[in-house]
Amino acid sequence: MPFDADAGAARASEPLYAWWFSVLPRLFGVPVDAGRAGAGVDRDAASSAGDGTTAAGHDGAATHPFPVDLAQQALALAQGMIETLVGASLQALAERRPGDEAQALQGLVQARVAALADPVAALGRMLAGSNVAALGSALNGAPLAALGEALAPWSLNLERAYGGLADAFGLAPLRQLEQAVREASLAMLAHRQAQLEYLEVVAGAAGQGAQALGARLAEMGRSGESVDSLLALVRLWARVTDEAMHRAMQAPRALEASAKLVRAATRARAGQQRVVAIVSAALDVPTRTELDDAYREIQELKRQLRRLRKGPLAGDAAAAGPPPAQAVTSAAAADARPAASRDTAVAGPQRSAPPVPRAPQAARPAKAPARRRRVKEGGEP
Amino acid sequence: MTVSRSRPAAASRAASPVRLTADGLLRELREASEKIARGSRRLAALTEDQLAIATAPKDEVWRQDMVRLYRYRPVGAAPTGVPVLLAYALVGRYPMIDLEPERSFVRKLLAEGLDVYMVDWGHPTRAHRWLTIDDYVSGYLDDCVDTVRARHGVDRVDLLGICQGGVFTTCYAALFPHKVRNLVLTVTPIDFHGDRDRPETGAGYMNLWARAVTPEDIDRLVDTVGVAPGALVGFAFLMMNPVSNVTKYTTELVDILDDEAKLLNFLRMERWIADRPGHPGEVMRQWFKDLYQANKLVRGELVLGERRVDLGRITMPVLNVYAEGDVIIPNACSRGLQGVFGTTDYSELAVPGGHIGTFVGGKAQKVLAPSIACWLRERS
Numbered sequence: 119m120p121f122d123a124d125a126g127a128a129r130a131s132e133p134l135y136a137w138w139f140s141v142l143p144r145l146f147g148v149p150v151d152a153g154r155a156g157a158g159v160d161r162d163a164a165s166s167a168g169d170g171t172t173a174a175g176h177d178g179a180a181t182h183p184f185p186v187d188l189a190q191q192a193l194a195l196a197q198g199m200i201e202t203l204v205g206a207s208l209q210a211l212a213e214r215r216p217g218d219e220a221q222a223l224q225g226l227v228q229a230r231v232a233a234l235a236d237p238v239a240a241l242g243r244m245l246a247g248s249n250v251a252a253l254g255s256a257l258n259g260a261p262l263a264a265l266g267e268a269l270a271p272w273s274l275n276l277e278r279a280y281g282g283l284a285d286a287f288g289l290a291p292l293r294q295l296e297q298a299v300r301e302a303s304l305a306m307l308a309h310r311q312a313q314l315e316y317l318e319v320v321a322g323a324a325g326q327g328a329q330a331l332g333a334r335l336a337e338m339g340r341s342g343e344s345v346d347s348l349l350a351l352v353r354l355w356a357r358v359t360d361e362a363m364h365r366a367m368q369a370p371r372a373l374e375a376s377a378k379l380v381r382a383a384t385r386a387r388a389g390q391q392r393v394v395a396i397v398s399a400a401l402d403v404p405t406r407t408e409l410d411d412a413y414r415e416i417q418e419l420k421r422q423l424r425r426l427r428k429g430p431l432a433g434d435a436a437a438a439g440p441p442p443a444q445a446v447t448s449a450a451a452a453d454a455r456p457a458a459s460r461d462t463a464v465a466g467p468q469r470s471a472p473p474v475p476r477a478p479q480a481a482r483p484a485k486a487p488a489r490r491r492r493v494k495e496g497g498e499p
Numbered sequence: 500m501t502v503s504r505s506r507p508a509a510a511s512r513a514a515s516p517v518r519l520t521a522d523g524l525l526r527e528l529r530e531a532s533e534k535i536a537r538g539s540r541r542l543a544a545l546t547e548d549q550l551a552i553a554t555a556p557k558d559e560v561w562r563q564d565m566v567r568l569y570r571y572r573p574v575g576a577a578p579t580g581v582p583v584l585l586a587y588a589l590v591g592r593y594p595m596i597d598l599e600p601e602r603s604f605v606r607k608l609l610a611e612g613l614d615v616y617m618v619d620w621g622h623p624t625r626a627h628r629w630l631t632i633d634d635y636v637s638g639y640l641d642d643c644v645d646t647v648r649a650r651h652g653v654d655r656v657d658l659l660g661i662c663q664g665g666v667f668t669t670c671y672a673a674l675f676p677h678k679v680r681n682l683v684l685t686v687t688p689i690d691f692h693g694d695r696d697r698p699e700t701g702a703g704y705m706n707l708w709a710r711a712v713t714p715e716d717i718d719r720l721v722d723t724v725g726v727a728p729g730a731l732v733g734f735a736f737l738m739m740n741p742v743s744n745v746t747k748y749t750t751e752l753v754d755i756l757d758d759e760a761k762l763l764n765f766l767r768m769e770r771w772i773a774d775r776p777g778h779p780g781e782v783m784r785q786w787f788k789d790l791y792q793a794n795k796l797v798r799g800e801l802v803l804g805e806r807r808v809d810l811g812r813i814t815m816p817v818l819n820v821y822a823e824g825d826v827i828i829p830n831a832c833s834r835g836l837q838g839v840f841g842t843t844d845y846s847e848l849a850v851p852g853g854h855i856g857t858f859v860g861g862k863a864q865k866v867l868a869p870s871i872a873c874w875l876r877e878r879s
Contacts, residue, residue: 183547185769190542192748193535193756199749204528211521219519320741327742339516346518348527352750360742364701373711380712384719391723410628410725417629424638 202226203348219348220335223355291400298396302389305382312375312382319375323366327359334358531753538756545766552767553594555605557617561646565621566639568646571609578614580879581680582647584656585617586640588663589782590732592774593619596661596858599767601760604858607868613875614651618643618664622776628725630779632786633803636670644671644678655680655815657875662686662828662854663786666796672815673808681878682813683871685820686828686854689839690797691790693831703829704739709791717787721780729775739827768859797839816844818874820857820867827854846874 181187206226210218334354338344345351366372395405561568570582585605587593596604596617608615618640623630647656658679660668665687672679694703724731737744755761795801801808817840821833837845848870852860857867 182543183545183550185766185773186542186545186550188769189752189766190539192752193539193542196749196753197532197535200528200531200753204524207519207524208521211519211524219517335516344516344518346523348519348524349531349750349753351517351519353746356742356746356750360740361701363742364704368701368704368707370711373707376708377712377716380720381716384716384723387723388719409625413626414629416626417634421634421638428637428641 200348203352207348220331220345220351220355223331223351291396295393295396295400298389298393302386302393305386305389309379309382309386312379316375316379319366319372320363323363323372324359326366327355327362330358330362331355534753534756538753538762541756541759541762545763549763550766550770552599552770553597554600555597555603555609560616560650561643563639563642565623565627566643567619567621568643569617569619570650571605571615571617573612573614574606574609576612578609578612580612580614580876581653581655581657582614582616582651583608583659583683583875584643584647585615585659585661586664586668587618587620587661589620589623589635589776589778590663590736592771592776593617594771594774595855598771598859599764602764602859602861602864604864604868607864608872611868611872613872616643616647616656620776622729623726623779624777625726628780631781631803632667632670635782636667637674637804640667640671641675641678644675648678654678657681657683659683659685659871660687661858662688666790669796669810669813670801670803670808673810673812674803674806676812676814679815681816681818681875683818683820683874684833685867686822686825686833686857687819688790688828688832689836690794690832692794692797693833693835694829697829697831699826699829699831702826703832705735705827706791706829706832709787712787714788714792717784717792721784725780726777727780727783729777732778733772733775736827764859810839811841813840814842816846816878817842818846818848818871820848820850820871822852822854822857822863823849824851824853824856844878848874 182190203223203226206222207219210222331354335345345354367376391406395407398405556572557569558572559567560570585593585596587596597606600606605615605617620635620639644656644658648654655678658668658672658681660666660683662685665684666689668682669684669687669689672682691706694706720727752765755765789795789801793800796808797810799807799809799811817836819834819836821828821830823830825833834847834849837847848866850857850863850866852863857863
C-alpha cells in the first residue's frame with residue numbers, strides 16, 4: 119500500500135510526532151538543532167525533519183518515503199542524547215566519584231522532567247503571587263477557584279448596571295461574547311492548573327523510577343553483577359523506570375489527576391467553542407452545532423434507508439437465505455460469476471450447529487505446534 | 500555483553516556495579532556515532548517499495564461511505580469452504596495483519612487455504628461523528644456479510660474479529676446468529692471489569708482510566724471533539740508506555756541499525772502507527788460508557804439500535820484467542836468466557852506476545868494462523 123494513499127492520516131499524526139520529538143530533546147538536554155541534523159546523521163536526509171514535516175510529499179519538503187525522515191530525526195536526537203550522557207559521565211569520572219555515572223543519569227533525567235513542568239509551574243507561581251487583593255492567601259491552595267470567586271462580583275455588577283442598556287442597543291451578542299470569553303479564559307487557566315498537577319504526578323513517578331534504579335543497582339552490586347556500558351545503563355534505567363511509572367500512573371492519585379486533566383481540557387475546549395459559536399452566529403456563519411445537526415440528520419436518514427432496505431428486525435429473522443445480489447458492487451459483480459457457480463460448488467453443505475456438545479479438543483496447527491501454544495476448553499490455563 | 504555477572508569484588512565495589520571508564524565511554528560514543536552514520540546512510544537509500552505495507556494482493560468487492568470490503572486473492576489452489584471475514588478495530592487500521600510479507604497474518608491464512616475477506620473501516624471524517632456501534636454492526640458489517648454470502652451462495656460465513664473488531668463481531672453474532680457459522684475472537688475484551696478482581700501490574704491502564712473518569716466526562720469529551728482525532732488516540736496509546744517510547748526512538752533504534760530486517764520492521768510499524776484513523780464520537784461514547792464503565796456486554800444489557808445484545812444467542816462454535824502478554828486488553832477481560840456465550844463449543848487459544856505481537860510477533864505467527872485454520876476446518 120503506497121503510504122500517500124492515506125496522506126491525510128500521516129498528517130493527522132504529525133502533531134503527535136512533533137510533540138514527542140520536542141519532548142525528547144528537552145528530556146535529555148539535547149540542543150534543539152540536533153532535531154534537525156546530528157553529528158553523525160546524513161544532513162541531507164534529515165534536512166526536512168526538524169520543522170515538524172513528517173509526511174512524504176507534504177509541502178514538497180520530504181524527500182524520502184515515510185517515515186525515513188522521522189527516523190533520521192530520531193537518530194539525530196539519539197546522537198545528541200548519547201553525547202550528553204557521555205559528557206555527564208566523564209564529568210562524574212573526572213571528579214573521582216566512581217559509581218556516580220548512574221547518579222548523573224538519574225539527575226539528568228529528573229532535572230529535565232522538572233524542567234518540562236516549569237512553564238506550567240511558572241504560571242501557577244504567577245497566579246499565587248498576584249497582588250489582586252480579592253485573591254488573597256487562598257490562591258496558594260486553590261488559585262483558580264479563588265480567581266473565579268474574585269471576578270464573579272465584577273461580572274454580576276456589570277450585568278446589573280449595564281446589561282439591559284446594552285441589550286437595548288442591540289449589543290447582546292457582544293455581552294454574550296464577553297461572558298463567554300471570560301468563562302473560556304477561566305477554563306483555560308483551570309486547564310493549565312490541571313496540567314501542572316498532572317505533570318507533578320508524572321515527575322513523581324519518574325522520581326520513583328530513579329529510586330528503583332538505585333535499588334536495582336544496589337541489588338546488582340550485592341550479587342556481583344556489573345554494568346560496563348553507558349547504553350546498557352540507559353536500557354536498565356528505562357526498564358526499571360517503566361515498571362515504576364506503570365505502578366505510579368495506575369495509582370488512584372495519578373488516575374484522579376488524569377481524570378481532572380481530561381475534565382479541565384474538555385471544559386476549556388467547550389468554552390473556546392462557545393466563543394467561536396457566538397462570533398459565527400453574529401456573522402451569519404454556520405456554527406459547529408448547526409453543521410453537526412445537519413450531519414446527524416443525514417445519518418438518521420441513512421439509518422431509515424437501511425431499515426427500509428433490510429427490514430427493521432433483520433437480525434431476528436428465523437431463517438435467512440443468501441441476500442439479494444444487488445448489494446454487490448459492479449466490481450464484485452464482474453467477479454461474481456465464476457463464483458456463483460464455482461464458490462457455491464466448493465462451499466459444500468453447512469452444518470447449522472454442533473449436534474451434540476463437543477468434547478474438549480485442542481486446535482491442531484497444521485504445522486509443528488510452537489512450544490508455548492496452549493488451547494484450553496473451559497478457559498483455565 | 501554489557502551487563503555481566505562476576506564474582507563479588509570488594510565490599511566497596513559491590514555497592515557500585517557501574518563500571519564505566521573514560522576510555523570505554525569515548526569508545527562507546529565513537530562506535531555509536533559510526534553506527535548512527537551508517538544507519539543514516541542506510542535509511543537514506545530505502546525506497547517506497549521496501550517500506551510498503553499491506554501488500555498481499557486483494558480486490559475491492561464492496562464499498563459504502565469510507566468502508567471497504569476486500570477479498571484477498573487466494574494463493575495456490577482455489578480455497579475450499581466457507582469464507583472467513585476479518586474485522587479489525589477502529590482505533591487502528593487493518594495493515595497491521597499484513598504488515599510485511601514475512602510476518603503477515605493474512606498471508607498465512609491464505610497459505611492455509613482459507614478464503615479471506617477483510618473489512619477496512621477507513622478514515623471517518625466529521626460527517627461520521629454520529630455513527631454508533633449499531634451502525635457499524637447492523638449496517639456496514641451486515642452489508643459485508645451479506646455481500647460475502649451472495650458472492651459465494653452460502654447462508655453463513657466465518658467471522659474473525661480483532662480487539663474492538665472482536666466486540667463488533669461478537670455483537671453481530673448475537674444479533675445475526677443465522678449468518679455466522681463460526682466465531683473467532685482475537686485479543687477481544689468481553690468482560691470489561693474482569694481486571695477488577697484479577698488486576699495485572701502494568702496492564703489495563705485503559706480500564707482504570709475509564710473508570711476514573713465519570714460518564715459526564717466522557718459525554719463532554721465526545722461533545723467537544725466529535726470525531727476523536729487519530730493523533731489523540733495515538734497519544735493515549737503512547738502514554739501507556741512513556742519511558743519505552745523514549746528509548747524506542749533512541750537506544751532501541753540505534754540497536755537495530757545494522758540489522759536490515761529489524762530496521763524495516765521498525766519503519767513499517769511506524770508507518771502503521773502513523774496511519775491512525777479518527778474515532779467516531781458516538782462509538783467512543785458507547786465504548787467507554789456502556790462497555791468500559793458499565794460493562795453492559797457481558798451483563799447482557801448492551802442495546803444496539805433497539806435490540807439487546809444477548810450473548811446467549813451465540814450458539815455457533817467460538818474460538819477465543821488471547822495474548823499472554825497483552826497489556827492493553829488484560830487477560831482477565833478476554834479469557835475464561837466459556838459460560839458467557841450460548842455455545843457448547845468454546846475453545847481458548849493462548850499465544851505468546853503482546854496485543855500487537857499476536858499478529859506480527861515471530862512466535863505468535865507460528866501458532867495463530869495454523870491454529871485458527873485447523874479449528875475452522877474441524878468445524879466445516
